[in-house]
Amino acid sequence: MRIPISVQLGLLVLLTAVLGVAVLAIATWFTTYEFVVGVQSQSLELVATIKASQIASNLDLLETTCKIISTRILIQSALKRYYAGNHTDANWVNSIADVQSALGSRGYLSLYQAIIYSKNGEGGNETLLNVTSETVPDITLPYTYPNGSSVMLGNDGIGYPPSLYPNLTYSRTSGGNGSINTYAFSDYILGLDSALLLGPLKVNSSFSLVSLTLPIVNNTSNTEILGFVSIVASAANLQSVVSSQDGLGNTGQVLLIGPTQPENTFVVSAQPATATSAPHAAALGAAQVHYVFEPTPLPSQVSRHSGMSTDTPFVLSTYPMALKAMLQSYDNESKTISQLSTKNERGVNVAVGAVRPQSSLVQWILLVEETHSEAFSPILRLRKIILACVFGTAGTIIFIVPILTHWAVAPIRRLREAAKKSVEPEMAPSSAPPSQQRAYPGTDDGLGDPIEHIEEHISEKGPPSTWVKRLRNPLGRLNSSISIGNTRNSRGFQIPGRIKERKHCVTDELTELTKTFNEMSDELTIQYNRLEERVAERTRELEKAKLAAETANESKTLFIANISHELKTPLNGILGMCAVCMGEEDLSRIKKSLQVVYQSGDLLLHLLNDLLTFSRNQIDQAIQIEEKEFKLSDIRSQLAIIFQNQVHEKHIDFSVNFVSGGITEPRGTVCRDRPFEQHSPTLGLSAHGRLSDMVLWGDQHRILQVLINLVSNSLKFTPENGKVEVYIRCIDDPANEDISVALRDRTRRNSRFRSPTTSSATSSIGARSHAIDTQPVGQTMMQPNLRPVRFEFEVHDNGPGIPAHLHRRIFDPFVQGDLGLNRKYGGTGLGLSICAQLSRIMGGVILLESEEGKGSLFTLKIPLGFVRELAPSTHTSSIPGSRTPSVLSLEDFSNAARTPSNHGSVRNEPHAPGFEKSEIQPRLVGLSQPFFAPTVPSSPAPPLSTSLPSTQNPTENGDGSKRIRVLVAEDNTVNQEVVRRMLALEEVYDVIIVKDGQEAYDTVKSNMEKGEVFDLIFMDIQMPILDGLESTRLIRQMGYSAPIVALSAFAEESNIKDCMDSGMDMFISKPIRRPALKHVLSKFSTIMEETETGT
Template sequence: MIIKNIKFNIPAKIITGYLTILICLGISLLIVNDRMTDLQKEADLLSSHDIQVHDLVNQLQKNVLDMETGMRGYVITGDNQYLDPYEDGSRSWLINYNKLHSLLMHNTNQKHNLEEIKPLIQSWIKNSGEYVIEAKKANDTAALNRHFKENTGKKLTDQLNTQFDSFLNEEKQLTAQRIDKLNQNNINLKITFYTIIILVSIITLVTAFSLGNSIVKTIRQVVRTIQSITESKVDLSTRIKVKTRDETRDLADAMNNLLSSLEKQSWIQKSMTEISTMYQGITDITVLAQTFITKLAPLLDAVYGVVYLRKADGQGVHFVKTAGYAIKDQDVASSFRLGEGMVGQCALDQRIFLIDTLPEDHIKLTSGLGASSPTHLLVAPIVVDGKVEAVVEFAALQPFQTQHLTLLDLLQDKFGSSITSVLGRMEVERLLSESQVMTEELQAQSEELQAQSEELQMQQEQLQISNDFLEEQNHHAEQRAAELKKAKDELVEYSLKLEQSSQYKSDFLANMSHELRTPLNSILILSQMLIENNQEMDNAEVEEYSRVVYTAGEDLLRLIDDILDLSKIEAGKIEILTDEVNVTELPQLLKNMFDPVAAKKNVKFEVVTHPDVPPVISTDGQRLQQILKNLLSNAFKFTEQGSVTVRMELAPPDFAEKLEVEGPVMAISVTDTGIGIPAEKQQIIFDAFQQVDGTTNRQYGGTGLGLSICREFTRLLGGLIKLESEPQKGSTFTIYIPSRLESEVQQEEQGLKEAAAGINEVAATQIPFEKKSPSSEHLFKGKKVLLVDDDARNVFALVTALERKGMLVQIAENGQQALDILRDNTDFDLIFMDIMMPVMGGYEAMKAIRHDLKMVHLPIIALTAKAMKGERSKCMEAGASDYIMKPLNIDQLFSLMRVWLTEQVNQS
């Protein structure tokens, strides 16, 4: 047994053979002493120099391999014990190198080859070994990932292996040449002494054959294996078997280690390919996680596995069990919060946890024949762009191998990217479904809106009839009060029929009612005053009244046009007429329209045209102007200081491809320095009836239709609109319009035009003359009225009408100003309170007057354009004495005033 373990190296075998020959040739050696001396020198060179060179080369390779293995072990585990072989290798390689270099002093070519290896080893130590160890010590995971991703160390290692192989091959060739030379000399010697040493020659041949076969056989196997690796034909599971215990055994062991390393790398690549291909076509996150764990667990020799996916809610981030392998639900926690348990801590630290000594009661692997206790646990994060998307946990009966950890590390990006991709597709599908539902709801609400508009018209007619009836019964106070109460009750009962409207639609109707009734109120009041002129007005007053009526009519028509434009767009009845548009005329056209607005607001306005803009483009000029007018109107409305700028230029060439058109694309931007739009509001402002501030006491008016119309017109012109904005810094709306567009199918819009004409004719109907009662005129004269309204047109119309009755009118632009006035002066006889105003609305102001100022008996008549369900009740609850809707009927208004002024007189 001891003899078998003794290493009988090649030099020993050669010496033994030669000793046998020397005993047989004792006498012959005396005769040919000189010749044998030469042969002995060659043999010594072969047995000592060549073998020593091979040993040192192998030792130098082993030093490099030890350093690489130690470095990788330390990177994977973080254990300093793995640095011992690295440190030993780094100390020994230069010593072995110097020894080898001294042996090659007479071989210039091999010496040069060896000198080329030294800088490669030094470069690997500096740029890979030391760099990776220092990065690991500094816990610089990003540097480690970048290093291994760039394969810097592997490239140097591969180059080193190539250099060593080349060096060894050339050394082997030199050894073979020396052996051949030695054999030839032996043959010559045998021929010379053939007759004397036939027996010796036979013994020599047998000895040489045995030694050569034992050495060359292993070398040939290694060479064939290397050639197979080069030609990618080798079975990496095969191993070279050697029975001898000499240097050829070391060579075979080194080759077997190389095959093991290549087999691991091949296994990793094959596993990566199998797992990567299984992601294709998966659109559900649960299916993805289950497929991943089912495929990966057997590859890692795991008997248990579970996937926890990242979830975020109002309570923070947690990881929820989504898929498992060979588990029972009662044995596995359903979720972990960040930092909770090993799963949560793994997600927090973003590193792998590897435990090799699990207690027996940690978890049981059950089968039909019994149960076993896994002893090894692996918990790893799936990190994508610095964020942990999932955590995977595996348990095994055997230790996890290096290739298992390498495979899991390489799969992080691919699996993490698949998670984000599938979640993105699921979110897109959900949003698409919601969008379809919202589109259907919006269509239904549009139909309800039309029906409610008809009901509101009927409500106004009934209110007019009720007011006429109250006027005729003016001298009967009790009957008038009873009839008024009856009419109010009827209105409340009728308004309950609007219960089915949603809050979204209610807000729009409130704002739209306010925007429509405000100019209509001015038209009705001033029109009636013009009818009652009786030669009391001079031409200047008539001209001013007419100008206000005209302005209000224009505002009303513009609102109606916006509603009709949106209705035509939704019905698909917009007609696009393509014609040549002179771009050079646009700047002056826009300046003519908006220079007065800019001058009034003291805002700088300029139009900039890039030199490469073509002078003429083909599009619908009317729609293009309407888009620019809407955008500029918005820009000036929301800009109190600074500038508004229009820029016209050609869009980048790729926009033609995005819009799927040929020819150039115009880019026209409108930039302001106004209030800006928050990021969360930038998408909804393009939806119909949506505004950044949709409340009734918002600072800026409007229906919220302008941007929706701009977007739809731009789309019909074959282009698109983009927004860039930041709160308090301003906004930039850019429209991209192709210069050529096929004319769409002509659509009929005569019905909508007739509807618009009919609406303009709601506005032109004359209000009958007030039936004056001379006995009641003294009620108005000298009475002091506080008018709270933010609309200059309404204020002008009401002040004119009230002052003609001899009343004293004081103005407040919002609820806060009204409270300030009432604190200083309490001798008002009546208050008119608008509801929708900036700073403080009518509801808040009436509550403050009743509760804070203790003015519980002062009559307050609410003026509101919000003809919505429950509006009367809301006004009364806020503290109003009575309620009247805009547009105001001046006769009805004076009738209400008579009631409350008479009641005040009776109380006094």
């Protein structure tokens, strides 16, 4: 950076002046700050000390006056006569007059009442004498008689304030002397040196009463107590000290804090510090205190103690300065403390001086409090003065110095311009732009060899050639440090190093050239570093991409393993049962085997349809919405009929309900009568009536496809005796403009994508519906002027629920709740993804609410068009066992629903021979587990032992060889049947079948304990509860040494290696071929080979 000399000179003068002023200002600030803070603190401490001394002197005066009264001869004589047996009233006549005269002649101190108590309560009288001064003014006490009349001081009964007189109790000690202790309170004993101060009792805002109770000590014996006297006096002297503003500022206030105990002292466990003992800080901080006199705000000022009165207790620790004063050591000298920045019990910033009055009667704390702003006002004023001086001086210098420096450097500036003209002559108007005037010649881009340019400029100034050598040598040494690729030529380019700049007082052409060269070097270094940073950043991005690719590869491998298992499982059933059929001659067994083949092929078709549907959905314009009229009651009827067998088999409480106007309409084949359920009010009911009577415009098959997928998933994951409920409700007003727009947009989008194939498919479905219902609801043209409504379809179950971390991903493709080898449910993970795609195409949305362990709630919200409402005569109720006329047959609907789109006709195939009705179950995308496979029970079941009929001896085979025992661990019932029958073809009949790895382990363990050992174990890899790998490890650890053969549809090398590492002896890939099975049996048993007649 090149700074003109005038600017440098100005900055130097400015920096020097400002630095000097700043040093002086800082020194003044610290010195004066400490002084002002000290003065303010001393002021608060001085006022607090004076006020505390006044409080202590008034208390001492009260104590001295009361002690003088207690020593009067007439009072002590009357007490002695009373203890001698004179209990007459005449005994107290002279004492009463004497006490009245003593109360009325005190001058500065106003005494109003006195009560004399017995020393031991003998004679049944504790109170011996009650006296009120004859000169007492009319004082209305702050309470009333039960009839509401005012109580005056001196009246009989409560005219002697109960709170100012102790309730003396007497207790004889257990010692041998039999002395009597007098208790004013349960923890306060009156003795020779006792002095009990009670109060103050607030009469009004400016007047209070206090009382002092003292022992009457015999004048002739310092150890004999004749009785006790309580004297009530005015607290005006104490209150005047607190309310006086002498020595206080504009916001100053005197506060007197004391314990809430009536004796004005803290409890024994929370005593403050003394000269010889330390306090218990925690107990003392938790002690309850109150204001002795109510803090009153100053005129025209906001109270800093709002809501506080003498009856409002608070914790001592809420006022830090009060607690600090109690924690200070206490001796004969006043220990005054102060702090200019603290808080009171209300959290207001204040400055406080605190001290404890020197009196043995009370344990009070006197506080002198003022606002934080008033305490720091001198400091703030000092700060303003110092800042004004500093910035004022700097501003003056900034204004004057530029004028002086400009005039001072004018000759130097003229010399510089003359030197510049001699080195760089003026350019013609047609010269290059200023940005290129300093470029080096010799290249197309204006950047030549910098060394030649330097030599040219030096030659203009004259010989010394040593300058060039001096310049080249440092460049040659520094050019070898760093090298980067040069984009202008093929040779390597090295970043030149900086040239050392010597200290100089005058700037000339050489120094400017050095600065330019160094700037170039710095810029090259910066660009090189930036390039290195970008390379490092790209390297990090590549590392992240590599990790992402590895993660994706792992996910792909796991998905391939799962999908291979799902696809090869039915394929295993097909090939295996075909192999069985080729070896069977019994027609009934062949028929059952073909039934299994058909079921497995149907499942395989469903799985392929899942993948094809999802693949087609990924392509734009693949799915088209075919809208037509349909009855809303058909949705419920078809759902009820489709799932009735599955619901019956699993004992699931399944219901489909209409919710209209807040009332549930329980109807349908599966719906049971139940109490009406109240829901949030639905709109549109007044205009349309019952939902079950509505005729709507929309794609009925797509709606059913989504609902059947959702219900199928709920039924799959819901345990036996669970509950699955479907609710259909209208949730928006028909006049809603947003729904109208969504409906029109969806209609226009669908009209663009219609094709002849689609029309034929629709006609085919329409024709079939017409054959069942003489008055079909469906139409192929868009109805004009439809009234838009929004419907909500809810599917709720009480299954295991969906974990929270999967809520955002559950609608993504290939996402399932269990993706490991030990997953409990099958499936490709595409069902919910397809549901989400269909809901978006229909202009709606699908939502999920689920809590793990409590079930799931799927909600489909879509806009539909209201066509009309059916008349009661045309409405057909759903009766158990009946079917709505517009409902397709079970197989027709199953085929239509699992078709990815409406392209193509819907098949109407007859049932295969030997099929039971219960075996034909609906199965749509999202549900890959066949319904004919039994659900895994919640508790382990005993292993299934199966044996086929045989004419051979159960102990030996036909050739005399020993019979082998085989254990098959397989979770799929079709595969169980395949393995069992294929083993039977090889004359192996002693077969035990278990359904998971845990049961396999338990079966092997129980047989080994009985001394029975399996000769061969076939172990599936993917099983619930415990997979085959872990089960094999546990079985090997138990000591089982016979062969274990793996059965898996995932035949990758990594999977085979994992099987062998777990302890298995051989691997058979699904579908199982009979030659492979015979090879295993021939290798690990004594069964004779047979000629394979087929595959």
